[in-house]
Amino acid sequence: MTKYQFSNISLVVSTIIIVALDYFIGYWLILLLIPLFAFYISLLVMGSASIRFNFYLKSLKRAAIPGKIVALTFDDGPDEKITPKILEILDFYNIKAGFFCVGSKIEESPKIVKTVFSKGHVVGNHSYSHSKIFDLRSTKNMIIEIEKTNDLIEKTIGKKPTLFRPPFGVTNPLLAKAIKTTGVISLGWSLRSWDTNGKIDKVVSRLKRKVHAGDIILFHDNRENTPEILSRFLPYLIDNGYQVVPLDKLLKVKAYEEN
Ligand SMILES: [Zn+2]
Structure with a gap:
């Protein structure tokens, strides 16, 4: 039974x-x-605004396995300018992350998604439109967005994703139904970086203060500040004994449907 x-x-x-x-x-x-x-x-209202509350549906938000581990996730890409910079930083530290792509952007930049996948990162679904009114749509329209993006990802990388991250982390009973119907796994987060609207110094010091073992950390690969935030935060994680593990390993789930 859900909290709702x-x-x-x-x-x-x-x-x-x-x-x-x-x-x-x-x-x-x-x-x-x-x-x-x-x-x-x-x-x-609170249940709708915070995916971490698991009010309308259960979303994965923390590690399913023990250890001083964390996983990184990047939403709202692919982005021609920022995603490659982030991939370069992750390559340098040999870190695998999760990228939750927006369907309409995959249509514009499929090559970047191919690169993300070929480097061993998880590719997930973050809706087709990422509309600000996504949560006001009907269940039918939400299903169309989820399926259209899954099809685009499959066309691009040859695999159909299982993980879906709701736009803005907003949930409601209609989305819960769409998620159940499409069979995707809803993914939340336990630590939000606030790379969307914070000053770099402030964001990095907050991340250092707040990070805990088992965290799934939310970043965005379409934000100007994110590469620098990452460059300053990753050495901190490593120096403090954190292991940054692939998202699917941390969650203990299969990131793609079996063929
Ligand atoms: Zn988003």
Whole structure:
């Protein structure tokens, strides 16, 4: 049972109890429904905004195996300018990561996705449009986006991915249904780098402070600052005894469908 289903059942049961008690004790008791519904609505909003909360569906977000290990993931590419720079840094440290690609960008730069795959990184699905209103779409449209991107990836690298990362990490019951229907595995993260809108110094020191064994770290391979952040953060990880392992190894999942 998901936290969402549990919340719905709890709301119905609590409402019935309050209404029943209200009949026996006094009508003022009905006022308790106001904080109850307010709490329920805030749960729905929080559950939608944070994939880490695992509210509507279960998303993988931490290591499935023990050890002082972490995995790196890069969203929103492929990007002609930034992705190659990141690949170069990862090559230097002999690190394999996960790249969650946007379907429309794969159409523009399939060669980069081929390179990512040929270097041994995991290629995953990050929707076709990465629209800001992706989570407002119907289940049918979400399914179309997931399948279209999976087909594009298969056409490009010859493998169909199993991992899907929801755009912006936003989830809801419609997406939960789309994920179930398509059979993809939802992937979240445990540590967000904030490479999207932070100053490099601040981002790097925050990453150093927050990183823990088992983390899946979220970066973006279409952001100007990300290569430098990575160049400064990776030596810290290595000096402090962290092993940066391939995403599929850390999750103990197969990154592609078996043929
Ligand atoms: Zn994204």
